[in-house]
Amino acid sequence: MYNITFKFEQKGLEPITIEHVEADQSILEVALKNDIDLHHNCGGVCACSTCHVYIEKGDDLVEELSDREEDFIDRAVNPRLNSRLSCQCILNSGGSGNIEVTLPDQTQFLGE
Template identity: 35%
Template sequence: MPIITVLPHAELCPAGASFDAASGTSICDALIAHDIAIEHACEKSCACTTCHVIVRQGFNSLVPSEEEEDDLLDKAWGLTSVSRLSCQALVANADLTVEIPKYTINHAREHYDKDWDV
């Protein structure tokens, strides 16, 4: 099973994390299942950018993004050439290292219980 390594994020994952993730699982679902409360204001429907992540390792193992995701990513804070919406990026067979950006374009952070989403 691929391993997702999450780089430290001051609020969501201060110490960083590393865990197994099943192939075919979205990065967003994998993060939530491991108590990393990444924002996903559109309920993972590819309608916002709050679940934006930067894939520092393993980016090329992901299925390429579609035009709808690319259009939304243009609005994301801290966009890079290896940015993805974690709700759309499915884990393949390679290990991933992801960084959760410091900010989102969301004005207010929602509280999500992981049991509601996965």
């Protein structure tokens, strides 16, 4: 089981920790199941960069970055070395640990 802490760059939003998260689901799925608003224009199929997040801790607990994902991260707003697409961060089977994710300020998508 995993514990995932979601932090937010957007002002006024407090961190949210989700405990006892089962493996084999994406960070995006976990966020949506727990009413955390995380944009995902393509529906989570690695065809855009709107579900872009920063993995602050626990990057070894999710699937590795693919070439396709890396191509889309290059198109994200303010990509960093720890940037990932949350739809592609699948929690490793049989694993456990703590993951910290920061959601970039998503107010730039309000006009979409």
